[in-house]
Amino acid sequence: xxxxxxxxxxxxxxxxxxxxxxxxxxxxxxxxxxxxxxxxxxxxxxxxxxxxxxxxxxxxxxxxxxxxxxxxxxxxxxxxxxxxxxxxx
Ligand code: SF4
Numbered sequence: 561x562x563x564x565x566x567x568x569x570x571x572x573x574x575x576x577x578x579x580x581x582x583x584x585x586x587x588x589x590x591x592x593x594x595x596x597x598x599x600x601x602x603x604x605x606x607x608x609x610x611x612x613x614x615x616x617x618x619x620x621x622x623x624x625x626x627x628x629x630x631x632x633x634x635x636x637x638x639x640x641x642x643x644x645x646x647x648x649x
Pocket of ligand 1: 571575576577578579580581582583597598615616617618619620621
């Protein structure tokens, strides 16, 4: 999978306490706790929509625009879900 400039989650390691709430919220499986901190373990699993941001009690998550592996999800699963739900984007 190639890289491109796109939105992807950014983790502030100074703020992260490793509570794991973002890992549970990320249904794509892009996040894991490693050495007590959240990490993006597979860039292509992050859809860049930021569902995890709202569950972080520390405000450690944000979205940044940078070069990353292209996402697997916006091209199929997410777009299919939006279509099924009748969302027009
Ligand atoms: S929810 Fe926030 S504090 Fe908890 S592991 Fe994720 S980034 Fe760290």
